[in-house]
Amino acid sequence: MSAVNATELRAESAAKLKKRRNPERAREERAFWMFISPWVIGFILFSGGPILASLVLSFADYNVIDPPKFIGLGNFSGLFDDRLFYKSLSVTAYYVVLxxxxxxxxxxxxAVxxxxKVRGQPLFRTLYxxxxIISGVAVAYLWSWLLNPEFGVVNSLLGQWFGIRGPGWFTDAHLVIPSMVLMQLTAIGGTMVIFLASLQSLPSDLYESAAMDGASRMRQFFRITVPLISPVILFNSIIGIISSFQAFTxxxxxxxxxxxxxxxxxxxYLFDTAFFHFRMGYASALAWVMFVIVFLLTLLSLVLSRKLVYYEYDSRG
Amino acid sequence: MTMKTKTTALLLALFLSVSLLYGCSKGKSNNAASSGDTGSSGGDKVTIEWLVRTDPNMIDWEKDMIAGFQKDNPNITVKLTTIPQAEIDQRLTTMISSGKVPDVWSPNWANSGFASYMKMGALKDMTSFIERDSGDISTINQQIMDIYKIDNKTYGIPMLAIGSFLFYNKELFDKDGVPYPPTDWNDTSWNYDAMLQKAQKLTHDVGNANKQVFGVLNSMSPNLQTWGFGGDMFKPEAYTSAVMGEPAVLTNPQNKEALQFNVDLIQKHKVAPNQATVDAVSAVGDPFLTGKVAMVINGGWGFWAYGPAKFKWGVAPIPYHDGRKVPLFVDPWCISEKSKHPEESWKFIKYLVDPNNGGKKFMEKTSATPADTSLADQWYQQMADKTGMKVEEVKQLNEGAVQNGREADNHLIDKFAVISTTINQTANSLWNGQKSVDQGLQEIDKNLRSLKF
Amino acid sequence: MFRSVRVSYGELGAAGKFFVYAILLLGLLLFAFPLYWMIITSLKELGDVHRMPMSWIPNPFKWDNYSQIFDDVPLLTYVWNTVIYVAITVFAVAISSALVAYAFARLKARGSGVLFAIVLGTMMIPPQVTLIPQYLLFNQFNWIDSYLPLVVPAFGGSAFIIFLLRQFFLGISKDLDEAVKIDGGGYATTFFRIILPLSIPALATAAILEFMYRWNDLIGPLIYLSTGDKYPLSLGLSNFTAAYAATPWNLLMAASMVAVIPPLLLFFFAQKYFIQGIVITGSKG
Structure with missing residues (x-):
């Protein structure tokens, strides 16, 4: 199949056109820079500077109105005995893990x-x-109403059907984070759409032959679907990690x-520190510590994924 | 390896160019003209920016003010910026950092409040203007005028002065045959025990979502609740110096009494809704408007916020207690320290508070209690028409609220948003009954002391 | 390649269909509730909005709310501003990101790994700390109170969309690239003739996600715009909010409905492009 063809082709070029490789390589490299130039220009002009500035500010005392005063590693060492740094970090880590x-x-x-193919499928997709899309307040209201300890639907059903006295959900120190995780259920639209799009590009012949071999639907899902959409699973997981580290609304x-x-x-905590405590330098230090954590986690996911993620057509050896 | 050095060199060059660019921008921004106009002298046209929080009830008044002022002052253009209160601090800090500040605004219309922006150095000392034009603002209540005088410098001209009250649902009182509370702040029989007794009579069917009625809800913050009992979590100097300093959480015995009383309303007597129940509703609005809470202690904005209610309601003093103080909410107009056009801004502020014009129209439009004494009688009449109370009763209520009033903590103590977050975290576990009041006070004290300012 | 085969494996039996139907309908109770709540709130009188227990059907129906919102604020101006702003940015982000993603997915170059890490890294800095430096920068360009700070950077692509498209591009067969090469075509030919046509669903997905983000984004416009007539819908809606319980919820929700309907319709009618787009088959001759 294709992998063979490509390898053959490559072996051929290696043997016969050894001299042409370098110019070709250079041509590819030039093309690479041409194609990414929009991002590079945008980065230099717009996003890179402010990011760098926040890094610089993380070594300074900056109350927004007076010029920044550089204090070396003061902000970072301050984090070590900051109770709220540890508390907010552990709250967030717990949330991300769930x-x-x-x-x-x-x-x-x-998405599956x-x-x-059921009737009204486009309407279902839209409603889900x-x-x-809609105003965050309406969704927040929905959840605080569903999970309200006294008026809430969930607890009254628990009471009527099972005779259980429902918990305090958002007001319970142990349940507040799980409740917020549960609440994300109605916010999965974007992720769902990406999965849905990736499900469209699956090759039919594989399912056909699997079905002929008598593989169950479940087996088809784990053996064909999941491996084939694994690049998208990786994408959604990484984006999930990045965005849930920044959650707070x-x-x-x-x-x-x-x-x-x-x-x-x-x-x-970072938001309060920046806009209500006016400690912009300290907030920047908080941001960069989080950056390092998220960056390492992302790298880890990418490295781990080398074994797990399956790029079907990637014929590079 | 060449590959790595090349990449590093490239990145370095990139960062260098960026930081240079950024450095330039920073250096110059302070000199940039504030509103696009250069020079404010003589007959040149000048633009001032007026920043307000969004409020559908005020927008007509704002447009009216701009039109009228521009007609009187053809060389001044007023540009209106409206930002929701929840986002205004983000916007303001950003503007202040760039030097591109709004000229006229009210720091209490941001969550950080007056003291935070004053301490930051964002507000202009208006004393010289006031001394020069004292005649123009002479009718503003002097007690209220002094609130924003810090170290003998005045930083704001009060526009409205809202007291605190107990609002009650007349229909629920009538249904249970409970007599209405009085309107006299000096009536010592209207104390917290009397309030509790009424609440107990009014509470019923708690737990049944369709029928339940709660007797009372104190929607004041924990520190403001202690004021009502003569307590305070901060020392008196905190309010005059704007610096929190040593907290008085544990030294003031009234604090415990106040918080214990509220915990008991929720946990022991079960006449007040649990904090959780309140949160679900307050995401959308005020619990009083559900029609399921008979009495609520709240700021005087209830006078207009409760306007759309479909039931009749009345107003009473906050119950009596020795040393009782209740919060006043006074919103001033201020000028940015870095405003390029302070003279024009001052002129505009005078126009806004003019009791024959701006101030009067504001009151008529919003029903907010005016800071100007010459408008008081008209306001009493306006509120009497609205609530069905007698003019004298409204007058008695409001005068009592001002006499017993003290400007709210969040306007007078620097960075109070951080302080109140700290207090509320513990307070919620008190209301839920998860911690004892003693334990909670200890914790609040410890956490306040650990704040770095 | 047998396109008809695809249908046979995808069909569910009657029992399976019933099961799927039941779950989907049940889930709607949850997922459609916010929309339902918005609709009924937008038709209530203000005094009824907060009443407990909640009334499920407005009584009376206050259709006037919808005419009032158009009288109170220049809602059509907001809609128009938003449409222009969103159209330009979505187009810019989709095209630029596709170019960049192609390079990261298909072209080998020294330093590409590091650059890709930087692209990802830009998403990991909380925007709260870059807000002020960014404002200072755009202030220097004299771009404040215009859409330029929001629109121009879009031409550099979006890290999220670049990453998304890269993942999709990685899944496209390399044989096709080789075929172009053999025919003497360059990288541009590969991109425009092979990659783009094959990635219509991916591009449409990227576009719809960027659309939703721009349509709803509040903080960007909030920081950079100050003239009311320039506001997009997201910021214009806040004209119906007020502090201290004075928000007219019925009007706010009516205005929010005006803001929600266009994306909903777009999603409904455009889904055949991003969800039911062409199928990249596995058969490769």
Whole structure:
């Protein structure tokens, strides 16, 4: 098949056109720079400077109005005995560990469901996507109403059907983060759409032969679908990690970081530090510490994925 | 390896160019004209920027003010910027850092409040203007005028002065035959015990979502609740120097009484909704408007926020207690320290608070309590028409609220947004009954002390 | 390649269909609730919005709310501003990101790994700390109170979309590239003749996600725009919010409906391009 062809071709070129390789290499490299030039120019002109500036500010005291005063590593050493740094970091880490697998699984399942040919499929897809478009307040209201300890639907059903006294959800120190994870269920639209798009590009012949071999639907899903969309699973996981490290609006709207700091997310702390405490330098230090953590996690995912992610047509040896 | 050195060199060059670019921008931005106009002298046209928080009730007044002022002052253009209160601090800090500041604004319309922006150095000392034109603002209540005088420098001209009250749902009172509370702040029989007794009579069916009614809800912040009992979590100097300093959380015994009373309303007497129940509703609006809370202690904005309610409601003093103080919410107009056109801005502020023009129209449009004494009688009449109370009752209520009033903590103490987050975290676990009041106060004290300013 | 085969493996039995249907309908109770709540709130009188227990059907229906919002604020101006702004940025982001993603997915060059790491890295810095430096930069360009700070950087692509398209491009057969090469075509030919046509669903997905992001983004316009007439919908809606419980929720929700309907319709009608787009078959001759 193709891999063979390509290897043959390459072997041929290696033997016969050894001298032509370098110019070709150079041509490819030139093309590379041409193609990425929009991003490079944008980075130099617009995004790179502010990012660098935030790095510089992380070594300074900056109250927004007076010029920054450089204090070396002062901000970073300050983090070590900052109770809220540890608290918000652990709250966030707990959230990320729960929310990334939860949203991956639920959005993939939903994508598979919405990929079935049933009547009204386009309407279903649209309605399932709506919470991702509409005003955050309406969604926050929905969840605080569903999970309200006294008025809420969930607890009243628990009571009526099982005779259980439902928990406090958002007001319970132990349940507030799991509740916020659960709340992300209605925000999976974007991830779901990406999965749905990737499900469209699966080759039919593989399923055909699998079905002929008598493989069950479940088996087809794990043996064919999952490996084939693994580049997209990797993508969604990495984006999931990056974005959930920066999550805080749900807490800002519903719990204000409580009870007792148990939903005080890292970026919530950063936000307060920057815009209410006016410690922009310290906020920048917080940001860069988070950058290092997220960057390492992303690298780790990319390295681990080399074995797990399957680029079907990647014939590079 | 050449590959790596080349990449590094490239990146280095990139960063260098960026930082140079950035460095330039920073150096120059301070000199940039604030609103696109260069020079403010003589008959040149000048543009001033007026920053307000969004409010559908005020937008007509704002447009009216701009039109009128520009007609009187053809060489001044006023540019209006409206930003939601939740985002205004982000916007302001960004503007302040660039020197491209709004000229006229109210720091209390941001969550950080007056003291934070004053301490930062973002507000202009208006004393010389006030001394020069004292006649133009002489009718503003002097007690209220002094609130924003720090170290003998005045930084703001008060526009509205809202007291705090207890609002009650007349229909729920009538249904249970409970007599209405009084309107006299000096009536010592209207104390917290009396309030509790009424709340107990009014509470019923708690737990049944369709029928339940709660007797009372204190929607004041924990520190403002302690004021009502003569307590305070901060020392008196904190409010005059704008610096929190040593907290008085543990030294003031009234603090415990106040917080314990509220915990008991929720946990022991079960006449007040649990904090959680409140949160679900307050994501959208005020719990009083659900019609399921008979009494609510709240700021005087209830006078207009409760306007659309479909039930009749009344207003009463906050219950009596020795040393009772209740919060006042006074919003001033201020000028940015870095404004390029302070003279024009001052002229505009005078126009905004003019009791015959801006101030009067503002009151008529928004129902907000005016800071100007010459407008008081008209406001009493306006509120009496609105609530169905007698003019004298409204007058008695409001005068009492000002006499017993003290400007709110979040306007007078620097970086209070951070302080109140710190207090609220612990307070929520008190209301939930997860911590004892003693434990909670200890914790609040410890956490406040650990804040770095 | 047998296109008809695809249908036979994808079909569910009657029981399977019923099962899928039941789950989807049940889930709608949750997923469609926010929209339902918005609709009923937008038709209530203000005094009824907060009443507990909640009334599921407005009584009376206050259709006036919808005419009032158009009287109160220049809603059509906001819609128009948003449409122009979103159209330009989505187009810019999609094209630029596709070019960049192609390079990262298909071309070998020294330093490409490091550059890709930087692209990803730009997403990991919380925007709260770059806000002020960025404002200072655009202030220097004299771009404040215009759409330039929001639109021009879009031509550099978006890290998120670059990453997304790169993942899709990696899945396209390399044989096709080789075929172009043998025919003497360059990289541009490969990109425009092979990659782009084969990635219509991916591009449409990228475009729809960028569309939703731009349509709803509040902070960007909030920081850079100050003249009311220039506001996009996201910021214009905030004209219906007020501090201290004075927000007219019925009007806010009516205005929000105006903001929600265009993306919903777009999603409904455009989904055949991004979800039911062409199938890249596995058969390769």
């Amino acid at each position: 929310v990334v697998p939860f949203t991956m699984i639920s959005s993939l399942l939903l 469901l919405l990929n079935q 996507y709506t919470p991702s 749900q807490s800002y709207v519903i719990t204000k970081g409580g009870p007792d700091w148990n939903s005080y997310f890292y970026v919530y």
